Amino acid sequence: MNQTSKVLIVDDEPNILLSLDLLMRKEGHEVFIARNGIEALEILESKVPDLVLLDIMMPDVDGYQICRYIKSTERLKHARVLFLSAKGKETDIRIGMEMGADAYMTKPFSTRALGLKVKELLLLDLRP
Numbered sequence: 001m002n003q004t005s006k007v008l009i010v011d012d013e014p015n016i017l018l019s020l021d022l023l024m025r026k027e028g029h030e031v032f033i034a035r036n037g038i039e040a041l042e043i044l045e046s047k048v049p050d051l052v053l054l055d056i057m058m059p060d061v062d063g064y065q066i067c068r069y070i071k072s073t074e075r076l077k078h079a080r081v082l083f084l085s086a087k088g089k090e091t092d093i094r095i096g097m098e099m100g101a102d103a104y105m106t107k108p109f110s111t112r113a114l115g116l117k118v119k120e121l122l123l124l125d126l127r128p
Contacts, residue, residue, distance in 0.1 A: 006032065011058075052066075
């Protein structure tokens with residue numbers, strides 16, 4: 001992780017976007033922001049993030065669809081996906097992992113726990 005990691009944050013809640021943006025920038029990451037699923041897909045057309053912090057419940061394109069798109073697109077498939085969702089039932093987590101997520105955290109979460117999870121995921125670089 002010598003170079004700056006690129007992090008795409010996708011959430012429709014402005015307060016969560018702001019706090020995640022500040023946290024990721026503080027950790028030294030280059031950050032891209034999407035306020036909904038459509039914006040996320042537009043960003044993914046031109047950017048290849050190392051990590052995507054992804055909400056599930058959004059009004060247009062949901063997080064599951066975005067995760068599937070990332071994991072099925074050759075140039076994006078190595079991006080790590082961390083679901084950040086209020087959906088915390090065991091079945092929700094299982095579905096998220098089946099969609100291809102690398103990790104799943106339920107809201108609310110501590111910034112410390114999130115920071116540790118982000119570092120862990122970025123160290124798991126499987127790129128050829």
